[in-house]
Amino acid sequence: MKTKVALTGNEAVAQAMKQINPDVVAAYPITPQTEIVQIFSSFVANGEVDTEFIAVESEHSAMSAAIGAAAGGARAMTATSSQGLALMFEVVYIAASMRLPIVFPVVNRALSGPINIHCDHSDAMGLRDSGVIQLFSENAQEAYDNMIQAVRIAEHPDVRLPVMVNMDGFITSHAMDVLEVLDDETVRNFVGTYVPEDYLLDAKNPISMGNFDMYDFYFEHKRQQVEAMKAAREIIKEVGKEFAKISGREYGLIEAYKLDDADVAVVVLNSAAGTAKGVADELRAKGIRAGVLKPRVYRPFPQDEIREALKGVKAVAVMDRAETFSTCGGPMFADIRNTLYDLKNDIKVVNYIYGLGGRDLRLEHVEQVFEDLENIRKTGRVDETVKYLGLRD
C-alpha cells in the first residue's frame, strides 16, 4: 500500500528510519540534521520502534557507537551534517574498512569557516575518498527511497560497506514536499532481517576486529574495499529494480534527463537537478536541445553510465556545489572530465561552482549556463573553463 503524504525531507528520512527499525541509532544534534534524530528519538520513546537510541556527546562518538553496534552484529545508524561529518572523518574510514553496513543520512551543509549553516556539498565531498557509498537525493521522495534501498545495498554480502544518503540542507530537509510512502510491512519485508556474517561476541565463532595491519596485508585489504565498491555498482542497480516492484519507482546509478538527442547538458547533484530540469524543459520549448544528467550515486562513480549518457553531447557543464581549491575546478568536474577523456570525441567540458554556503541557484543562472554551452557548441571555443555562478564581482 502506498500513501501520499506531505512531509519535509527530515521527516521523510525519520519516517524511513522508523520503518527500517534499526537496532541502534547514535546521534548528536547539528543543524540542519537535528530533526531527523529528534523525530526518531520520539519514535523510540513512544515504543514505535525497537531501537536503542544513544544521545552521545559528539559526532565522533556517534559514529564510533554505530561502529561498535554494527561490529556487534546490529543494524546501526547515525545522522549528521557539515562539521558533524567533519568530526566523524576519522571513524568513517574505520566503518568502511571494517566493512560495516552503517546507513547514515547526511543533510548537506557548508563546512566552516566562515561558519554557515546552509547548503553546499563540501561536507559530503570531504569524505568522497573514505570508502563509503554515497547516494544523493533530489527531493524528499528520493531521500526516503534512498534510505530504504541503502540498507539493502550496505548489507549485501558482496558489498558490506557504509552508505551515506545525502540531501540538501534546508532546501530539501526543511521544505514541505509531497511524497509517496510505503506501508511499514512492505518496508520491513524489503529490508528484511539483518544477518551479519561475522560479528563480535559470537561465542561459537570468536573474532577480533580493527587489528593492526602492516605492509604485509593492509594493501590487500584496501584492494578488497575497491572490489566491494565495484560490486556495489551492480548491487545498487539490482536493489533499484527490486525497489521498483514495491514502489513503482526505479533507481539506477544516474538519471539521464532528455539526454538522448541533447546537444548541451548540465551535470548536477541533489536538489539543483530539479532546477536544471525545469530550465531544460523551457529551453527545449524554444528549440534548444538541452538535457540534464543527475548522478544518483557519486561513490562508486558510475563512469560507464555517464560516458554512455553523454557520448553524443557536444558541450557539458558540470555544476559543483563545492570547491576543491585545486584551482582546477570542483570535485565532480574532475571526475566527469576524466570519464569523457577516453571517448576522444572532443566534448567540451566546463565547470560552474554554485551555491556555496546556501547561495541561491536561480533559474537565470542555469539559463546562463546553457547559453554559454550553446556558444561553446557553435564556436567550438572555451574562454573560461571554471566559472562561478551568482557570485559578487
Added chain:
Amino acid sequence: MRKSLEKYYRIDKLPHIWCPGCGNGIVTGALVRAIDNLKLNKDKICIVSGIGCSSRAPGYLNFNTLHTTHGRALAFATGIKLARPELKVIVLTGDGDCAAIGGNHFIHACRRNIDITTIVFNNNIYGMTSGQYSPLTPLGAYATTAPYGNIDRNFDLCKLAEAAGATYVARGTVYHVPQLIKFIEKALQHKGFSVVEAVSTCPTYFGRKNKLASPVKMMEMLRDNSVTVKAAEKMSKEELTNKIVIGEFLDVNAPEYVEEYMKIIKRAQGEE
C-alpha cells in the same frame, strides 16, 4: 543599558538572535559590567567561543573575538594565551559546548591551571538545535530527546572543575545579577584557570518542555530554588535535590601554566 557601556558592544550587530526571555543577554551584560568595573583595557582582552546559543555572545561584543568550532573554544584559547600571555583571555561557552563535545578540553584546561576565565552559560539544554538534553540537563527533566524524562545523570560542573584542577570556581544565576558580576570580576582578577557557571534561562526549549514556559516563571524558579553555599552546607542530600547551589566553591592559588612554561624556557636556555 547605560550609554557608557555601549562601547563594549557592536551596536550595529544588534538586535541579537536570542529568544525573548533568554538569560544569555544577562550573562553577557554581567561580563561587560565586570570588565567595566575593573577598568580593563578592552584591546587587551580576547573573547573566544565555541558553538551554540552561548557562543553567539562574542559576535555582539566589541573586543578581539574568535568564534570557533563546537566544543573547542578552550583549545583555541589555550593557543592564544600561550602566544600572547599579556592578553586576558575569556572563553564563553555553553553546557553542551563545554561539558559534552568539549568536555575533554575543559578538564585539561582545568588541570593545567592556565590563566583563562571560562564563563559557562548553563541553560540546561541544547537551545540552538531546539532542545535536546545536554550533560547538564537535570535528572528527570524533559527535553525533545527525552519526552518521558531524562535518565542521564547530570554533571555538577563546578565539582568537575574543582576536581580537575581549576583554581577559582563559582556559580551564579541570571536572577542574582550583582552577585554574578562579582563572581566574574573575581574570576577575571584570578591568576589561573577560573570557571564561572552562570545558570541561564531558556523559556523557549527548556521552559516549554518543563512547564516553565514563561520567562518570569523561570526567573522565579531561579529565585526560589537557589541556595547559597553556606546554607547548602547545613542541608541534607535529599533537601538539596533540584536545588541550585550558588556561591564561590574554590579560590586558591596554584602554579599557573603559562608562567611555568616561561620558566622552563628560561631554564632550558640556561638563564636560571
